[in-house]
Amino acid sequence: MEEEKYIEELVGKRNPFVVPEGYFEQLTDQVMQSLPDRRPRAKTVWLRPVFYAAASVCALFVCATVWLSWPSSSQEDQKGVAEAVQAVQMQQPDDTYFDEAADYMMLDNQAIYACLADY
């Protein structure tokens, strides 16, 4: 390129910039000292609170799920208990029948107590 040659002949390609003495010898140390630590340990410490927060949310979710599903099973249990009590009550002898039996056997209270005292 003709214009490129013109610039080259006029100015040349020399690097006119300079650096302070010993700059490049110290550059690597200077750069490395300015870099933060990137050890995995530091990363784990940073992530630990996040891990705990996520675990807490999961635990809450599980508790909420169990809590919400609990009332329906409780109602079933209560219903079952009520039925069982009713069945037991139906099996127990009524006082009416007891009195009728005592009359049939011509027993009064004293005879009953005397009978029970023998045992």
Next chain:
Amino acid sequence: MEKYDDQLIQQMLTNPETQRQAFEACVRQYGEQLYWQVRKIVLTHDDANDVLQNSFLKAWNGLGSFQGDSKVFTWLSRIAINESLDFLRRSKQRQTVSEDARTVASALQADTYFDGSETEALLQEAIASLPDVQRTVFQLRYFDEMKYSDISQLLGTSEGALKASYHIAVKKITDFFKARD
């Protein structure tokens, strides 16, 4: 580490146990080369040092994103050039060939760390007046004699577009000098 091996360094960079040692090897290997790339864009030593430090810090923090699909130098160079251009945008150092731009040459000649002639200072002034891409392409092609394919990898621009940018940059710089005759 006696000899720099790019493939080995790439492997070491992915291992948390060895990545610091590998990164140090990269800084030692490419620090000077990257410094000059940055310096030619931002011009002063203090700015170049700041931009270079930031570039390495950015590379270190973004080490996880380095997939090894490009060479370590290409990756670092891309970061350094982007940081340099960001720096220019932030500090509004983009100069035009007007009164503002004239201060570039005079500022360089007053700079302790500039060892060039008046013509060399004027060339830097002309380069500073170019848009970002033309400026970067000119520096990489003219001074570093880098291939268009390599520049394309660095800037993510097609070779055709880079050739056009370089041609325009050369034309503008020539016009700048001819206008001064």
